[in-house]
Amino acid sequence: MGDQDALARQFEEHRPHLRAVAYRMLGSLSEAEDAVQEAWLRLSRSDADAVRNLGGWLTTVVGRVCLDMLRSRGARREEALHDQEGRVRVPDPVLSGPDGIDPEQEILLTDSVGIALMVVLDTLSPAERLAFVLHDMFAVPFDEISEVLDRTPAGTRQLASRARRRVQDATPAADTDPARRREIVDAFLAAARGGDFEALVALLDPEIVARSDGGALRPSLLRRGAAEVASQAITFARFAEAAHPVLVNGSPGALELAADGTPMTVLAFTVRGGLITALDILVDPERLAALDLGGVLGR
16 A cells, blocks of 8 residues: 555544544544554554455444444443433534535534434444444444454444434434424524523424533433423523524524624434434533534634
8 A cells, every 4th residue: 555654544544434423423523533543553554455445444443443432331221311420421423504404514424423313323232332433434344343342243243223213213204394493493592582491392393302411510410201301491591592594413592602703502403303302512611612513603
């Protein structure tokens, strides 16, 4: 493959794809970058001339790195609503301007990787997540995935099938009309600003789940049911007043900025059947500060 400079150029061609794999595996943009960087280090220390399919080799390497990172987080949680310290955990959002996804984010967000799907992926065991993500999202053959997992191809196929059922059961098809979804999000924010409890309830699915991730510095909250979520939304009328329309993982959402432009809150909506079925709210100052706001709100 030539010298290190040539190898580095080839690696950079694959970086967007590798980031997409790692983001689906980890739900963390910073950890995804770490996994991709580790893949480069392993490539640079390997006999690169013996690699016949660089893209496939790198994909499985990133998968292996992410698998190790997931296993280091501890045992699987049956319901990925809390981290190991008991805090509510919301996956890292990918923000875009309200008019469309940035071209650099298109690969990262292919397959409609919304926040709701990322939450469900967090409920899978590390092995299930790897089998599902690599096979169903990136068409990696089971015999290659089985080598990473040290299982038979048949056993790996079973892992992916089990994961697929859980994903399909937990994430029924969301509404696809972006204009209609934006109308619903805007109506929610207007009702919250006006303190209109009945209007809020009418927009919410009766079984809605709202998660607010404050990280280590702010409280985290978990609310269920239309009435409880509507009541909570009214208490956050200040946010609704200052909310800017954005896309969160490609879907209509909202972003609150402080006077100095610092991101304060990101709100992601899942809309199905004309109703909001999930609210995922990020208020963790540390993770908000790390968000890439390039291209958002005309920046």
